[in-house]
Amino acid sequence: MEKDIIYNKSCVLMDEIPDESIRLIVTSPPYFNAKNYDHQDQIGRSSNSYEDYISSMDPVWKECFRVLKPNGKLCINSPILPMDKKTMNTHHNRDYLNINNDIETNILNNTEFFRYDLIIWDKGSTDQLMMGSYPHPPNFYGLNTIEFINIFVKDGLPEKMDKKTKTNSKLGKNEWREYISSIWKFHPEHDRAHPAPFPVELPLRLIKLFSFTGDIILDPFIGSGTTALAAKMMKRHFLGYELNKIYIKLGKKRLKQYQSD
Template identity: 25%
Template sequence: MKIEINNIYAMDCIEGMKNIPDNSIDMIVTSPPYDNLRDYQGFNIDLHQTGQEIYRILKEGGVCVMVIQDQTKDFAKTLTSFRTIVDWVDNIGFKLFETVIYRKHGTEGAWWKRRFRVDHEYIPIFFKGKKPQYFYKEHLKIPTKHGGKVLSGSGNRKTNGETTNTVKRPINNLKCRGTVFEYLMAGDKNPLKRKHPATFPDQIPLDFIETFCPEDGVVLDPFMGSGSTAVAAKKLNRNFIGFDLSEEYVEISYSRLKEVTSTQQNLTFTN
């Protein structure tokens, strides 16, 4: 079958991606249904095979952004996140650009008397080839505490114990946010989105698509869920492809797209 852009397919993502040509996708943004942490209607996934297909279809310099966390079982973490990162790098061929910490409002849950509250998830960023084909981070910058001031600093300690001279320099109003991204909105409160059992904030795909996907590029989400990746892609004038085994979730995604896109008449539900 032929896979068309700006469509979401109700089918297994591994089988679906097999119909996509090599080196044709600019970016992947996804959150796989890991460790049975939510009810995904009984569906199971193979992250290794998923990674193999993602690597094949990504262009040289293409980027894959994944949101993932580990289940706690018998007081111990499953390490699914770390195992997946090592497997994709050592056995599939990806390089790890960075692992961003997604900071959120954690819930106490059943373990609140016996564990720390979990206020984060991991966002490993993989790329194919020598370097990412596209990188832009101006929209990610955050206010600087002393922006606009002139301060002394930049003295560094040498290996022989001496310290270099300090210098005076103006402080920029904005700075790189670093590798801790805060998404503390406690959900997007979209009633359609809440029909899905496990979602991430829409701001995540918005931030990363603008950073790593060129304009008019194609973003693919193999586990489309409630449609956040597709919605973000359309808002940013990028194309999308999505897969999800659940027809119910595919319908939710299209309903959300109809709320935000002026090209809704060109979208079709594909089984």
């Protein structure tokens, strides 16, 4: 199996990856009709409805299950997404899509994954105020400063690792105590080159928790390569899928810059 590669193709069929060969998948799928990734086959942008968007990811999650080793983890970062009226207008107030919950429901109903954990990512304060009916009641809107990291597991016993690999992958006590918290607090990344990047801290923590040095970390929606960067920082390898060639180029540039530092 190849490693340290971003494939310029859809992740609906990841036939480059053998069955049960990956220990950890970290990803954040494209948002529904909110972020334009400039590709006709993009999940979300070309969907006819929100329901189609959610179901269009089912083949991806089934492929993730196929390639994961027994006891392997699938970690999905997703938000609650307020929709503008031009995109969705079903009632007087704005539509508020719980992408995390709807992806979870589909995964548990349509795959053999089990729920493992749910982490709330507290992104802190924001300057993007939702005015609603301000300064008067009754329609004040929350600031939407959290996202979710939903973790699923493939049933089975964990692989036995040699002592050296386990030692090299060991977490410090303070790290461990912080990472097992149900709420993670760190600021989002603001990168104009990619419409929806998550900060490297997010995959970094998941990689430390759920993989060993030398493992291959998979991201089926790798975007500008943040998961790949985190993998290399933690002495792991990566595989990714991305439709947009501009983002692939950006990801390679980030990796090259890190390796040259």
